[in-house]
Amino acid sequence: DAMVIQNPRYQVTQFGKPVTLSCSQTLNHNVMYWYQQKSSQAPKLLFHYYDKDFNNEADTPDNFQSRRPNTSFCFLDIRSPGLGDAAMYLCATSSYPLSTDTQYFGPGTRLTVL
Amino acid sequence: AQSVTQPDIHITVSEGASLELRCNYSYGATPYLFWYVQSPGQGLQLLLKYFSGDTLVQGIKGFEAEFKRSQSSFNLRKPSVHWSDAAEYFCAVVVGSGNTGKLIFGQGTTLQVKP
Numbered sequence: 001d002a003m004v005i006q007n008p009r010y011q012v013t014q015f016g017k018p019v020t021l022s023c024s025q026t027l028n029h030n031v032m033y034w035y036q037q038k039s040s041q042a043p044k045l046l047f048h049y050y051d052k053d054f055n056n057e058a059d060t061p062d063n064f065q066s067r068r069p070n071t072s073f074c075f076l077d078i079r080s081p082g083l084g085d086a087a088m089y090l091c092a093t094s095s096y097p098l099s100t101d102t103q104y105f106g107p108g109t110r111l112t113v114l
Numbered sequence: 115a116q117s118v119t120q121p122d123i124h125i126t127v128s129e130g131a132s133l134e135l136r137c138n139y140s141y142g143a144t145p146y147l148f149w150y151v152q153s154p155g156q157g158l159q160l161l162l163k164y165f166s167g168d169t170l171v172q173g174i175k176g177f178e179a180e181f182k183r184s185q186s187s188f189n190l191r192k193p194s195v196h197w198s199d200a201a202e203y204f205c206a207v208v209v210g211s212g213n214t215g216k217l218i219f220g221q222g223t224t225l226q227v228k229p
Contacts, residue, residue, distance in 0.1 A: 004157070006157075040222075041221065041222075042204060042219035042220060042221050042222055043158070043204075043217075043219050044219075045216050045217065048216075057216075090157055090158065092157075092158075097215050102148075102160055102163060103160075103217065104160075105150075105157035105158040105159070106157050107155075107156050107157045108155070108156065108157050110155070
């Protein structure tokens with residue numbers, strides 16, 4: 001029944017060690033988003049894919065990359081995690097890019113950086 | 115700049131009492147507005163949305179929200195709160211359009227429900 005699935009739910013990595021977070025969806029949506037949510041803060045959009053077109057937010061650090069090998073899957077790569085990258089990472093999908101379409105969120109992956 | 119403000123960081127209500135969570139937006143054009151709820155350690159679930167038409171919007175779990183253009187507000191209400199409503203609530207507005215459209219979230223309001 002799950003529509004947007006994120007794996008793992010909890011990820012621990014070491015400072016500077018690359019890490020990949022995974023998102024998959026069963027909704028066949030065209031758009032997939034990645035958000036970063038730090039403790040007690042609002043989610044902040046990092047980037048999104050509309051089909052194969054990648055759209056990066058202007059203030060997303062170069063340390064964050066993404067891949068979308070097919071419609072169902074999208075990955076978030078953090079090349080050299082710093083302590084400040086510890087956060088909840090949320091994946092979301094929508095049929096079409098906003099403005100009117102609803103986004104469906106996954107449960108999130110909580111990243112800890114040691 | 116477009117923004118969303120949730121003036122109340124933390125609200126505590128008794129179970130069975132009514133609830134109103136405030137949201138103010140700053141956006142020049144007709145806003146597309148959303149309320150999401152986030153339980154601890156979980157993703158966001160859509161409660162309701164406003165695009166146009168009737169300014170009183172009904173959502174899931176007994177929630178409703180009223181869009182007031184004159185006040186730039188989109189407050190969330192529930193007549194009788196249940197203990198399971200304890201969560202974080204986010205108001206959001208769409209800014210931009212087409213491929214560049216994105217959600218801007220408020221800072222969130224944490225709802226605590228007393229027995």
